[in-house]
Amino acid sequence: MEKILIVDDSPLQAAHLKDILGDEYDITVAQTPEDGLYQASTDTFSLILLDVVMPGMDGFTLLKKLQEEIITQSVPVILITSLSDVESEQKGLILGAVDYIVKPFHELIVKARVNTHIKLYNYRKQIEYQSKTDQLTGVANRRQHDLCSVTRWKEATRLKVPFSVCMFDIDRFKLYNDTFGHPAGDKVIAAVAKEVSSYFKRSTDFFARYGGEEFVAFLMGDDSEKAFEHLKKIRQAVENLHIPHNPSVSEWVTISIGGVTIIPKEDSSYDFYLKIADAMLYDAKKFGRNQVVWADENIKQMREK
Missing domain, CATH: 3.30.70.270 (Reverse transcriptase/Diguanylate cyclase domain)
Structure with missing residues (x-):
């Protein structure tokens, strides 16, 4: 089962996302940016759902830190936010987010976008694996x-x-x-x-x-x-x-x-x-x-x- 990390300081919103995705994915919740960075660096996830507005370190800052970590920089991040202005969306995408979900979100939209980005992530991993693997022997090339x-x-x-x-x-x-x-x-x-x-x-x-x-x-x-x-x-x-x-x-x-x-x-x-x-x-x-x-x-x- 694919693993998803939710980083959100709101227990209610994190629980809602977990209810939407929990039947199909293995969900880990971090309620502080610091715990989110720790979880992302010590476990293997196929996707990170990241709330933008959090006390202390906001989602944009955490996203930048995730992009700087070799272990996590290839993991896709979807930002979840109530900020609907173009500047905020542009900032998130420039920092490396793959998508944006604006609150209040719709269950079907969340599932569709999560499914799409996990499929793209797995496809990219497969391509990267093939590019580094000898096809005859299965060892590195x-x-x-x-x-x-x-x-x-x-x-x-x-x-x-x-x-x-x-x-x-x-x-x-x-x-x-x-x-x-x-x-x-x-x-x-x-x-x-x-x-x-x-x-x-x-x-x-x-x-x-x-x-x-x-x-x-x-x-x-x-x-x-x-x-x-x-x-x-x-x-x-x-x-x-x-x-x-x-x-x-x-x-x-x-x-x-x-x-x-x-x-x-x-x-x-x-x-x-x-x-x-x-x-x-x-x-x-x-x-x-x-x-x-x-x-x-x-x-x-x-x-x-």
Whole structure:
């Protein structure tokens, strides 16, 4: 059930709105602007109904604060007010409200506008999800990687914590496609992505399909030894899927992994270390594939085999 936040200092009006919408939506009521901001920042809502005239912080000020919060700035806000002048309506729309409902409101109008904006919100979320998700595997795509890497790199720099970047590649994938066909190859990519992504579940982990049979991931907080050991487990887990390969080169489908762990500094570049991870991946293949090659904080190389 979709969740709606009502911010209104009038218990009577809030109760009336809840009666109108409560059968179709999960309603939360905040009777002060401060509580409204707290609720909006700590829970997930599909729509906010916001009274304009409230003591202390008015609805326009609260709307501005909601638009400044990364967590809430994408949530649609409908202003509810007795102010019917054009200037007030214009001010609300400029500040980011998606609609205006003037009191006294009609039940059918409230339902229609709420339904419309929740549908638009869900449609926009679906479009955003698709634009950041690889359609074959369901994991993040390269576009999402490019966006997320900037944010996480800055965070690791600010916190002065270890940051590990790694590149994966399915070994001898062209030969697999030539042997079993591209539909089978797509299934292998999806199976590998599903298995590997299960090892990146922390909020600070990230995993994406980089292109073709290549993947990229990063982790925060682990030193080089811990990251190296974790990636060795991932490499082994893929081999343990026991997906048959062309027997002339390998019994099972395997992956090679290259990575690097650093503590980012203000003048350091994520792209530079991504290239180092790619160089470690190249070495993993050069040394025989199906292995992890890692560069520690001093760019000293560690090999699995």
